[in-house]
Amino acid sequence: MDVIKIALVGIGKIARDQHLPALSADPRFELVATASRHGSIEGVTAFQDISELLKAVEVDAVSLCTPPQVRHELAAAALEAGKHVMLEKPPGATLSEVEHLRGLAADKGLTLHATWHSRFAPAVEPARAWLAERKVRSAKITWKEDVRVWHPGQEWIFEAGGLGVFDPGINALSIVTRILPQPFFLTSAELHVPENRQAPIAAELAFKDAAGNPVTAEFDFLQTGPQSWDIDVETDRGALKLTHGGAKMFVDGALTHEGPDREYPGLYAHFAELIANGESDVDVSPLRHVADAFLLGRHTAAPAFDY
Ligand code: NAP
DSSP, X not given: OOOEEEEEEOOSHHIIIIIHHHHHTOTTEEEEEEEOXXXXXXXXXXXXXXXXXXXXXXXXXXXXXSOXXXXXXXXXXXXXXXXXXXXXXXXXXXXXXXXXXXXXXXXXXXXXXXXXXXXXXXXXXXXXXXXXXXXXXXXXXXXEOBHHHHSTTOGGGGSTTSOTTHHHHHHHHHHHHHHOSSOEEEEEEEEEEETTOSSOSEEEEEEEETTSXXXXXXXXXXXXXXXXXXXXXXXXXXXXXXXGGGTEEEETTEEEEEOOOXXXXXXXXXXXXXXXXXXXXXOOHHHHXXXXXXXXXXXXXXXXXXX
């Protein structure tokens, strides 16, 4: 297959930390241009606007690394121009706009890849296989991190559509929607929104699965000291624990799987395969759970937050 000429849009933290190294190491891709109002990458043709880029440079694909609030317009422009598109998580600010992109890609015979990087953590597929052979009794998500460390100065995350603590929380939801054998549904939620912000800084969620078993989640953006990205699942035959965002798996306390961080190389390998096969991968289930929490959740005022 020919090398896929790709453009990166939105040169911020995740573009630099993960997309660039993953693309540099993957011979299936050639990074030929960027579009970002302020950011650029040394040695790569830079534009401030995606429409200028699409007019001036021949690319096969566009990978969008902006915040979700502006993603739909950029993705639609790229698809309209005949480019395959990869979306950072969450795939959009609303479910409807993602459905629009799905339809556009299908109409044009293009690949749309709505990525969930945490699903490529090394212990996620082993956990899925282990749980597929057991009856789940309960599941508990604990996702607590320090927003000042992981999202320094990112004002967009606390604006409407930025998801607040659901920006990391959706990573946990992307894992549980992959590994739990049964679908689950929100029954109640409490969202703590700082009085000077639009999006929650902490949340507690309660779900039940189709068999009535409880699934709970605790999200917190103010965790200092050790950080928690854990999922505990009790089953009829043992207890599973995923830690470090899905990098390690324990069964009844014993480590069974761990591996190096290959999340973004995995995402680009999958994108290349989807393009080669003429397919798309757009699973909105993690975003749907977040939308449900914003629909059903009680909003309580939390102290003002500043970086
Ligand atoms: P970021 O550091 O703020 O970078 C996003 C870039 O998008 C900005 O540098 C900005 O570049 C561009 N942009 C375009 N429109 C914007 C707007 N209205 N407001 C702010 N920036 C805008 O954010 P990030 O951490 O890279 O996150 C981007 C996406 O990646 C999010 O959806 C996030 O959930 C996802 N993600 C982040 C991480 C992480 O650890 N940070 C991990 C996985 C996934 P210009 O000013 O040059 O246009």
